[in-house]
Amino acid sequence: MVKQDRKRTLLQIQVRQPYQILLSVLMMSVLIALVFFCKIPNPNMILIAGLVLCSAIFGYGGGITAGVIMFFYTLYFFSTGNDFVSFTAINAQKVTVSLIGILADMLFVCTLKRAELLAHREINLLSQELQKENEHLQNISLLDGLTGVKNRMALRRDYPNYFNRSVTVMMVDMDNFKYINDSLGHEEGDRVLKETAALLSREFGKEHCYRYGGDEFLVIVPEISSTDFERKLEAVMQKPPTVEMNGKQEPAGFSSGYTNAVVSESYTLRDLFSAADEKMYEAKWHKRK
Numbered sequence: 001m002v003k004q005d006r007k008r009t010l011l012q013i014q015v016r017q018p019y020q021i022l023l024s025v026l027m028m029s030v031l032i033a034l035v036f037f038c039k040i041p042n043p044n045m046i047l048i049a050g051l052v053l054c055s056a057i058f059g060y061g062g063g064i065t066a067g068v069i070m071f072f073y074t075l076y077f078f079s080t081g082n083d084f085v086s087f088t089a090i091n092a093q094k095v096t097v098s099l100i101g102i103l104a105d106m107l108f109v110c111t112l113k114r115a116e117l118l119a120h121r122e123i124n125l126l127s128q129e130l131q132k133e134n135e136h137l138q139n140i141s142l143l144d145g146l147t148g149v150k151n152r153m154a155l156r157r158d159y160p161n162y163f164n165r166s167v168t169v170m171m172v173d174m175d176n177f178k179y180i181n182d183s184l185g186h187e188e189g190d191r192v193l194k195e196t197a198a199l200l201s202r203e204f205g206k207e208h209c210y211r212y213g214g215d216e217f218l219v220i221v222p223e224i225s226s227t228d229f230e231r232k233l234e235a236v237m238q239k240p241p242t243v244e245m246n247g248k249q250e251p252a253g254f255s256s257g258y259t260n261a262v263v264s265e266s267y268t269l270r271d272l273f274s275a276a277d278e279k280m281y282e283a284k285w286h287k288r289k
Helices: 017-037 044-058 060-078 089-141 152-162 177-184 186-204 226-238 269-288
Strands: 166-174 209-211 216-222 242-245 248-251 254-262
Touching: 017 044, 017 060, 044 060, 044 089, 060 089, 152 209, 152 216, 166 186, 166 226, 166 269, 177 186, 177 242, 186 209, 186 216, 186 226, 226 254, 254 269
Parallel strands: none
Antiparallel strands: 166 216, 166 254, 209 216, 242 248
């Protein structure tokens, strides 16, 4: 899975517009109070920092608010007698230059804010798509390519899911599978394997079925009664895949063996696999007698 970086730059912070305006007013008010009471000779040097900060944090909502406040304070500061409307020639020039600077700084920083936000959203979308693709690839890697049931890699991953639970484990091995491959072809053998996997999945659930080897399947069902398990197994045994032999359809049978226990530190899944495997080979041996 892709880890998303939780850290954000100032330009990536997003605040709802009413709060943008309110916080910008508060920030600029604090700076104006600072320059006013400290009688700073060139207040724009301080206020421009507030304008840039509001624009960077809040975007156009904050930048425009801070710009308007800064402009009115500039009118106040440079006006004759602080009446906002009367200016000397030199101060009128300063007001004009200040207005141009305010607009330029606000637009530049707000444009950067918007561009980085768009880039950040695009990166998030790409990260989400990459995460979905990685999850898809991981799911594919956990499935057997031929039969569609889980593979041994998935089995290793699922081990913790069965710990401290009562599970029934069944090993299934195709009968005469080598004969089917050699006499009828590998394509027919593949079909038999796929149909067997589909049959086991239908009765026991695809999430409980694994392809354990070439023609071996493993079924692990947690928390199931012996009656229910045997009923499902009987349904499987009644509908085996068929192959054409000697001009007629014959069942491609399979042998199975199962056991049940609570998985713990002293009785592991591997012990259950071995016990089920032994019973499966006993069943196969009895068929040959």
